[in-house]
Amino acid sequence: MDLSRTRIVLRERALVDVFDLALRFVVEHGAVYAKTALVVLPPFFVASVFIARAGGWIATWTFALFTVGFAVAPFTVLASRLVFEDDTGSFSAIKQALRAVHRIFALRVATILGGALGLLALLFPGAFVFVVTLFVVEVALLERASTSTAIFRSMRMVGRESGEAVMALLVLSLLYGVAVLAADSGGRAIIAVLLESRAPAPMWSEGLGWSYLSLLGFWLFVPYAATARFFVYLDVRTRSEGWDIQTRFTAIATRPLTRGPGQAASTSRSAA
Numbered sequence: 667m668d669l670s671r672t673r674i675v676l677r678e679r680a681l682v683d684v685f686d687l688a689l690r691f692v693v694e695h696g697a698v699y700a701k702t703a704l705v706v707l708p709p710f711f712v713a714s715v716f717i718a719r720a721g722g723w724i725a726t727w728t729f730a731l732f733t734v735g736f737a738v739a740p741f742t743v744l745a746s747r748l749v750f751e752d753d754t755g756s757f758s759a760i761k762q763a764l765r766a767v768h769r770i771f772a773l774r775v776a777t778i779l780g781g782a783l784g785l786l787a788l789l790f791p792g793a794f795v796f797v798v799t800l801f802v803v804e805v806a807l808l809e810r811a812s813t814s815t816a817i818f819r820s821m822r823m824v825g826r827e828s829g830e831a832v833m834a835l836l837v838l839s840l841l842y843g844v845a846v847l848a849a850d851s852g853g854r855a856i857i858a859v860l861l862e863s864r865a866p867a868p869m870w871s872e873g874l875g876w877s878y879l880s881l882l883g884f885w886l887f888v889p890y891a892a893t894a895r896f897f898v899y900l901d902v903r904t905r906s907e908g909w910d911i912q913t914r915f916t917a918i919a920t921r922p923l924t925r926g927p928g929q930a931a932s933t934s935r936s937a938a
Contacts (some may be wrong), residue, residue: 677904681833684901688894695748699741699889702756708738711885715878723875730884735774737885738829739763741892746808766806772813773802798824800831804811804899823899826906834898838891841882849883 679687690697698938718726744759781795798821805816805823823829844871854865868875 738892744894745896845887850880853879
């Protein structure tokens with residue numbers, strides 16, 4: 667990542683400002699996000715519907731929570747390129763994410779297995795695992811770290827700004843739930859009232875636990891969730907590593923040297 671080319675100001679922000687900035691960023695770059703989403707999200711949505719019809723809601727949401735780590739990866743790369751680089755092509759972002767699939771798989775297995783075992787033993791250790799591994803995907807993708815390095819690197823980052831990481835994880839989890847419920851209830855209302863068509867069954871009817879609209883809401887939320895978490899990652903690095911100061915000095919170092927008229931004349935006289 668080239669710190670001299672940032673398209674946002676790297677400074678400490680309140681968490682609500684980080685999430686607001688992420689929303690405005692996604693809207694501003696909506697075209698490239700939509701193009702990426704049209705390629706990335708349909709396979710996950712179709713697979714989750716198939717699993718839901720075959721195995722029920724437990725299998726559905728287990729699959730969704732595990733594979734969401736793969737779905738966010740292209741959008742994380744895309745957000746980083748839109749912030750730091752000139753290359754903003756969706757397909758190049760997808761290719762970079764695909765090259766890290768094996769690391770993401772190992773990280774998802776380690777995170778979910780560790781968190782699940784912790785939750786079975788005691789609530790706090792399980793929640794602790796999910797907090798300290800909040801940034802493993804960002805570290806693996808953007809810092810090109812190995813699986814073990816990404817875990818320990820994320821742990822160190824969260825250790826410096828644990829409050830920020832805990833609140834970010836809680837807010838993201840809450841927003842995912844809101845997206846699922848809003849898509850289910852709001853989508854049915856739109857279909858019934860505006861389109862005057864028969865709405866699909868709600869996700870809670872007869873203990874179903876899922877609906878086409880709820881799954882659609884979950885996957886459509888992924889681009890924003892990935893961007894928001896990436897911006898939290900930037901905020902944590904700014905707080906703990908002084909990226910705002912580093913960016914300014916990098917910009918000064920890469921700025922072309924310009925001379926005023928007086929300096930040019932003085933240089934000419936010296937040369938003579």
